[in-house]
Amino acid sequence: MAALGPRSKPLVPALCRAFADCGRQLTPECAAERRDAAPSRASRFCPPRQSCHDWIGPPDRQSNLRPVQFYVPEDESPLEQRLRELRQETQEWNQEFWANQNSTFMKEKEEFIHSRLKAKGLALRTESGQRATLNAEEMADFYKDFLSKNFQKHMYYNRDWYRRNFAITVFMGRVALHRAWKRLRSGRR
Template identity: 40%
Template sequence: MSTMNILRRTAGLRYLATAAKRRCNKSRLTDGLAQPVAADMIGTPDPISNLRPVKYYVSPHETEEEKEWRLLQQRVDEFNQTFWRNNNLMFVRAKAEYEDQLIARGEPVTAEAMSIFYKDFLNKAYDRQMAYNREWWRLNVSMLYPGLKACVRALRNRSTAVESKDTGFWDKSFES
């Protein structure tokens, strides 16, 4: 095994180890996020999936509709996180293997050689990607009705709160 091959292989493994280490450090940093938050919080990108995690605000007066919608959002976020984490790990491993094969054959690792890998990787991942897209769309469409219910409930609660304050136009005093 050539020195260049060893360096490339260790670089790929180092990337995965560094990403895992950052993930552990990030979990220590985000331990404070276990506490309730005052608004939805968006974190820094995950080093492997490249997606930004979201910590959703849970209102103390959260209705069943709002809870259902929030839980669906969290489920879709976890689905995305899992898919892209696995996909990106597969990509890094497959890329390292392809580079090793090129080096073993004595070929240089060039942009042109890598374009063949990228095309092959995308072709092999097509069915998996399409299954992901179908499921992602299904999950997003399934969130529409619970989101609408939560919105209608919030509007209804807001309108009853305004009516109970007796601050309608005719209730105001014009004598002052």
């Protein structure tokens, strides 16, 4: 493999720009959806029309999770459809949980900071106009309290998360066996 010399450096950014938009044309449905959709919590990410794979989009603003656009093959069997739907339901459930959790966390954090600053007799803004903050030890109290308050919720979330992933894994095994059986049957004829 040859290394790029100093003369090729200007070429690299040009090539990157040239290939950056390759294959990014939106399907007419996605393009119309982007134009017409009001700002919402759901990502409006759309993969290229000719794609035959699942695509992972940019992180969601509320949940910080990356949404997945699932590929739907034309010859999708009922078992494959059930697997895809189960994965979609799990993704939506996960996105919703973390969006709510992060929203609650930020709200309670702001309230905690405000109450501590007020107890100290400080304003939310410093004299220079910057936002007033608490030190790490004071914030550690908030984090500890928040985790303690939400322990049960996180325990139920983890239990459900493992159940859903186990069900998805079982369905994936069933789909793999179904595909192998279908391939064997078509090979005999």
